[in-house]
Amino acid sequence: MNGPVLEISGLNVDYGLGDAAVRAVRDIDLTLNRGEILGLAGESGSGKSTLAYAITRLLPPPGVITGGHVRYRPAEGGPADRNGDALKAGTGGAGVDILELGPEQLRAFRWQEISLVFQGAMNSLNPVHSVRSQLTDVLVAHRPEMSRAARNERAAELLSLVGIPADRLGSYPHQLSGGMRQRVMIAMALALEPEIVLLDEPTTALDVVMQRQILRQLVRLREELGFSVVFITHDISLLLEFSDRIAIMYGGRIVEQAAAKDIYRDARHPYSHGLLHSFPALHGPRRELTGIPGSPPDLKGMPTGCAFHPRCPKAIAPCSERVPALAPAGPGNRTVACWLHTEHRSGDS
Template structure:
């Protein structure tokens, strides 16, 4: 069952040289209790999508089309977040949807203790809680994310980077939301701390039952924690599939490039391919498929046909002319074909 449904979402930034189409016609489903990973290079539209889903966009950004529907757990009618007024949006945030940003130091108030910032959320949204109950809840949350409850009296600058990120996660959990959007929450951390936090996110997700939208440029990280993965390129989703399928049998050439750009610790040795060139200018995309100038599998149809997401026989969605029999009649490259174990 879905907890969040994104349909045809488009976002642009007003700019002197013309509008930058940062997100174009994106549709995604977030299932209840699952982790949806969103991956892609810098500039692919990941963070803009996260801000649009959370109603955190600021001018010159604006949503030009689409809907973001939240499906309450009590089977009530879905709510389009893009239509909520300020009062309704204020009630919705933290209680149903919380956000964890990349830089914890920028998210936390530098002149307020960690405990006071948790208390602020509870005092605003849970007016029925006493001061003692709020303090007890803060202690509980800090303990659940691996921080000594005594550190609730600490200011952000007195904590390490990993502890600050854990504190932000504790604040996000304060009201037991149904959805947590995490925008590259471990990027600035070392790999040991990163792994600890990822493990903790999975434990908390299983314990509390919330769903996660996890955004990162590191596909190898998503392959460890995500249930489903959406790959973005030039503001569009080019592939959505279970994490195992993305790892073992990527269907889009861009996804294949991302998978082949980092070494595997197990299995046979493979040549690291990488992706040549640079992402396109979002103000002036190339005709046809935006990836075709960098694609080693490009055919004539790629230069004129802009593919939409097609669903393959095994349920993978891919936007590639090579998978569309109506525009390409040749054989599918072996590297982009489904493997028997992924079916």
């Protein structure tokens, strides 16, 4: 990888205000490198989608970002918008802090530098507009200098990128299969050649064959175009197959982060281990599916200490008392937030 393209530090997100506020994302520190596919896994309610919407400033009310930074190109100066005005919100080489962009800067930034394929994207297309109209809308908004012919040519090129014939430009969403609609949404996300694409559960409603086809196509596009990907899903088996690195979320926090192969071979956090043993292996000897007992925590009444300790088969005394910090746990830039590891036993978080 060629250094970080996105750096998240100390990010907190609440739903609601005052005493009624619920903290859905807690002190997230995460880095995405250039050309990398970073997987984000966890059960429903762990904060994965909230994190994606916070990064892109698309949090629906009453979601509020209450702290932290989301820096784009953190080691560089920021890019400029189409009018040549600097988007950089900070100074020096800090890049762009997305959380400090004004409305016009943010509008220019989204889709051009970072795009999002929404959860349930298969049903996100407007049913009364053709594929051509919906692909060219983003070009009209962000590239007003393009002629109609150039926009149509770009729309055809985008469909070709995701494996759909250009003659489907005149089709309406109901005339496409679920997999084709999903690929149209991915094509739309790539229209302005962004450096980062966030995929929020992009294949949930598709069968496993179509899931693999779309994800292999996405990997091919990443190799051809060089963009970075944050791939969010509850299906860790998909991440193991297609991601370079995986971060595991639980109760709004990241509890483990490592290369995909290291997570698969030796998950350090008991929650990561539970996720890995919640689906059957396609190769090797049979093994019992143990799953994870209990239910995810209620964000309105989080347990003290480590949020996972009420469900953890390996909980020890400090687990119910203190929150473990996300700290180094071996080679390869692996980090784990767990009191089972000696790196955490010497002090409090």
